[in-house]
Amino acid sequence: MRPSASRLLNILVPVKRAVDYAVKIRVNPQQTGIDTNVKHSMNPFDEIAVEEAVRLRERLKASVTSIRAITIGPAKSADTLRTALAMGADSAIHIEIPESAPSPEPLAVAKTLRAVIERHNAKAAKEEDKVDLVILGKQSIDDDLGVTGQMLAGLLGWSQATFASKLEVDVEKKEVFVVREIDGGGEELRCRLPLVVTTDLRLNEPRYASLPNIMKAKKKPIEKLTPADLGVDYTPMFETLKVAEPPKRVGGGKVANVDELVAKLREAGI
Amino acid sequence: MTSVFRSATKALRVRSKLGATRAFTSSRCTLQEALRPASLSTYTDEEQMLREAVKRFATDVVAPKVREMDENESMDPSIIQGLFDQGLMGIETNADHGGAEASFTAAIIAIEELAKVDPSVSVLCDVHNTLVNTVLRKYGTEEQKTKWLPQLAESKLGSFCLSETSSGSDAFALKTRAQKDGSNWILNGSKMWITNSYEAEVFLIFANIDPSKGYKGITCFLATKDMGIKIAKKEQKLGIRASSTCTLDFDDLKIPDDNIIGGEGKGYKIAIEILNEGRIGIAAQMLGLAQGAFDKSVPYTYQRQQFGQPIGTFQGMAFQIAQAAIDIESARLLTYNAARLKEEGKPFTKEAAMAKYWASVVAQKVSGSAIEWAGGVGFTRETGIEKYWRDSKIGAIYEGTSNIQLNTIAKFIQKEYS
Numbered sequence: 001m002r003p004s005a006s007r008l009l010n011i012l013v014p015v016k017r018a019v020d021y022a023v024k025i026r027v028n029p030q031q032t033g034i035d036t037n038v039k040h041s042m043n044p045f046d047e048i049a050v051e052e053a054v055r056l057r058e059r060l061k062a063s064v065t066s067i068r069a070i071t072i073g074p075a076k077s078a079d080t081l082r083t084a085l086a087m088g089a090d091s092a093i094h095i096e097i098p099e100s101a102p103s104p105e106p107l108a109v110a111k112t113l114r115a116v117i118e119r120h121n122a123k124a125a126k127e128e129d130k131v132d133l134v135i136l137g138k139q140s141i142d143d144d145l146g147v148t149g150q151m152l153a154g155l156l157g158w159s160q161a162t163f164a165s166k167l168e169v170d171v172e173k174k175e176v177f178v179v180r181e182i183d184g185g186g187e188e189l190r191c192r193l194p195l196v197v198t199t200d201l202r203l204n205e206p207r208y209a210s211l212p213n214i215m216k217a218k219k220k221p222i223e224k225l226t227p228a229d230l231g232v233d234y235t236p237m238f239e240t241l242k243v244a245e246p247p248k249r250v251g252g253g254k255v256a257n258v259d260e261l262v263a264k265l266r267e268a269g270i
Numbered sequence: 271m272t273s274v275f276r277s278a279t280k281a282l283r284v285r286s287k288l289g290a291t292r293a294f295t296s297s298r299c300t301l302q303e304a305l306r307p308a309s310l311s312t313y314t315d316e317e318q319m320l321r322e323a324v325k326r327f328a329t330d331v332v333a334p335k336v337r338e339m340d341e342n343e344s345m346d347p348s349i350i351q352g353l354f355d356q357g358l359m360g361i362e363t364n365a366d367h368g369g370a371e372a373s374f375t376a377a378i379i380a381i382e383e384l385a386k387v388d389p390s391v392s393v394l395c396d397v398h399n400t401l402v403n404t405v406l407r408k409y410g411t412e413e414q415k416t417k418w419l420p421q422l423a424e425s426k427l428g429s430f431c432l433s434e435t436s437s438g439s440d441a442f443a444l445k446t447r448a449q450k451d452g453s454n455w456i457l458n459g460s461k462m463w464i465t466n467s468y469e470a471e472v473f474l475i476f477a478n479i480d481p482s483k484g485y486k487g488i489t490c491f492l493a494t495k496d497m498g499i500k501i502a503k504k505e506q507k508l509g510i511r512a513s514s515t516c517t518l519d520f521d522d523l524k525i526p527d528d529n530i531i532g533g534e535g536k537g538y539k540i541a542i543e544i545l546n547e548g549r550i551g552i553a554a555q556m557l558g559l560a561q562g563a564f565d566k567s568v569p570y571t572y573q574r575q576q577f578g579q580p581i582g583t584f585q586g587m588a589f590q591i592a593q594a595a596i597d598i599e600s601a602r603l604l605t606y607n608a609a610r611l612k613e614e615g616k617p618f619t620k621e622a623a624m625a626k627y628w629a630s631v632v633a634q635k636v637s638g639s640a641i642e643w644a645g646g647v648g649f650t651r652e653t654g655i656e657k658y659w660r661d662s663k664i665g666a667i668y669e670g671t672s673n674i675q676l677n678t679i680a681k682f683i684q685k686e687y688s
Contacts (some may be wrong), residue, residue: 074617082315086323104618130621208327211357211370 008065008128008192009171011053013135014113015071017080018176027245029092034142034243042080044139046085048199052135052205054088063171065128066090072112074099085217086209092222097234103143107247108227108234110151115206115230117156120239125180132194133176138163139198149198159191165202169193308605310610317376324380327356328387336388340657343504345394346468346512350427361399362425363407367419378554381607385558386565389459389661390512393556394427400551402428405474405490405544405655409532418492422472429470431461431518432541439674440461441476442485442538442599446520448477455479455491455530457523460502460547463668468504468514471495475520475536488537492529493513499523500634509660546619547612548669549626553605556629556665560636563658567640567648572647587643594636601629620682627675630665637662 019025020039028035042050045103049071057064069084071077072095081092089245095112104112113134139146153160166179174193179186180201209217227234244245255261313321324334335346354361361377363369370376377399385392406418422428437443445461457477467473475495480487493499500519507515532540568591571582581587611618637658641648647656666672 071346079315079318082319082321086319166358208330208356209323210355211320211323211372211376212360213357213668214316214323215318215370215372217317 004102004213009056009060009063009133009169010065010129010131011056011067011133011135012117012131013046013049013053013067013069013084014139014148015050015069015080015084016107016137017071017073017077018042018043018140018152019040021141021244029241031242031244032240040076043137043140043142045139045141045171045199045201046080046081047136047206048201048203049090050087051197052197053128054207056167056169057088060169060171068093068111068131070095070116071102072227073097073195081222082217083209085213085220085222088213089205089220091220092227094097094222095230096224096226100195101234102236103228104234105236105238106145106148107151107237108232109148110155111232112227112230113148113152114155115227115232119230130173133169134194134196135159136198138198138200146198149196153196156194156196158194158196160196160198161189162198163190163200164197165209166199167197167203212242272648285416310607313375313379314373316372317379320372321379323356324383325357327352327358328384328391332384332391336512336657337651337654339388339390341651343506343511343533345390345514347469349391350394350469353391354423354425357423358395359398359427360403360419362435363403363419363423367415368423369403369419374550374613375606378550378605378609381551381554382558382561385555386562388512388539388557389559389562389658390510392558393510393513393552394466394469396548396551396555397423397430400430400548401430402472402474404547405430405531405540406492408544409490409536409540414492414528414531418472423609426470426471427466428472428474429464429466430544431464431467431473431475432461433461434459435462439671440539442488443511444474444488446477447480447481448489448491448525450479451524453527455525455527457493457520457525461518461520461522463505464516464518465513465668467516467518469500473499473518474531475525475540477520479534485538486535487679488541489524489534490531490537490540492531493523493525497523497525507664509657509663511660545669549622549675550605550608550612550618551630552610552612552665552669553601553622553625556626556633556662557598557601557605558632559658559662559665560594560601560629561656563633563637563640564594566600566653566655566658567643569645571624571643582643590639590643594639597632597636601625601632601669604628620679623670623675623678626665626670627672630662630672633662633665634659 012223017040020041021044026035053067057067067089068091069081069089070093071080076096078094081094085092093116117131134152136149147264149162150160159182161178163181165181170178176191176193176195178189178191178197180189188234255264331352332349335349357370358380360369361372361380362374365371381392384395403422406415424498432441434444434446436445446461447458448455448457457656459477471494475491475493476488477491478487479489500521501516502519503517505515505687525626568582571587572580574581582591608618608625611621638654641659644655647653
């Protein structure tokens, strides 16, 4: 029995090529940023996002019509898309920017994603082909800004559920049950589609791309676009003044008893 | 200029005919790029992705079990299952036979990455792919391929049984006999030093059907464990202890005629040709071993301080480390170039012998240095550095001893120069 019109899910997973988590970060000599001549890979939270999309398909089967991966970056970023395809995404979109261009800011990223979604949904022949779930990483490990998902939800006027550690989709009711990681523990939310979700660490453990899937990924389509095609301006709104390493840790001192500790604290002006 | 064009495009056509991935990235490359010869460290996108995937699998799944498997001299079944799940047991096999249809270099990459973490796991994957799978792919009939390759890609471990008590380097002096009995063959004899044999379910056994013909009677038989293959003894070894090495006994082992691979009397040809390729696999294993030992020990030398500085920054140490890095790079280039030559359909026997010989020498040298650089910490079993040195010794012995490799290379030189 074919699921009826409103009961299909189209997932968009934005991914970012970031400095690999295992690399020892060093500030560049000009102190304008970090040394990027190091190993890069898909942002770990984005891997979790791709994994969640693939797991949703495994659970909901034919209800998940499409899983599209998208990235903004120079030519090298295509590697990240291929990884997403190897993990189980159906197709990918590459918004290509020149190698020398600065990394786009979160608002520009969010505007781009909105443009892509609106463009796609406008062209969609049927209601059921529209993108209705976006899963992003909560933050990228290079700038740790953690705002893109929220901005996107705001621009689209969609619901948002950030820092998700559990996700359950009821396609029939067009509802999503999310558990969010908050300081006090877990917050349970019931949201309505369309929805923007950002992933937290405990949502899942991403799979290894198996060799047959890596080979199959070769045949999956990657659409190429530019920011100009979407009418988005990438002019940076922020200027980085200086990037420096944190001061080296200086050794502490030992105190003999509580009185001495209190005295030292008073001396330090606390 | 036009002849270069013609040979370059011919090379590209040959490569695509072989179904192997091109030496250039799978994204559209301009004709100019296609004509320019690439450096030896050029890999396709898929090969690079495979390297990343195997590296992660090796680090996350294999690494935690390495010490335990070595101490217990036993391969954890979950590791073997993991290799099957990752699609690493049918790397070159066609997709319609359940494989990944990747290049030979992809297999070499997988073997190298596994060896960086555990040479025992690496050799299991190597023998299964470059010996067992390849014999079937190259010499099997369509029926045999359709029957066996999917099983080998999905769940059944394979083993290659050539050596015996009195035949190692002199492989064709083997004594295992096969006698015709209706539509079956009855095998009697025993094999020694057989890798994977403890866990394997599929065995390629070389037996002589007609000793009066000498080596031309040697035939390759495919047998399954349940036909009655007996494990007489599991060896206790110096290194690659988790890899099972057993003596097998065949006591009136009945094998159907359909299970002859490549035809009667073709066994010697199969063995020679397949071991040529397998040689590159062992080179990759030894290369990964050397790199793994290097990668474990060198960071320690930049942390360990004596006399007020990290020991790796003393010039004496720095020079040793640099020399080890040169050795590894040279072994790497020999190995990957031999792999590409084979992919291109060019002669590669001499280069494969050189790669295997040199990689095993480098493995011994570098792993030995790695222990010394780490000092006492290198000598105790906890960090796993000493394991690489123990594992490296077999490199000079199996799949063609170092002396045999030198012999092979010398023959080529004599032919060229006299």
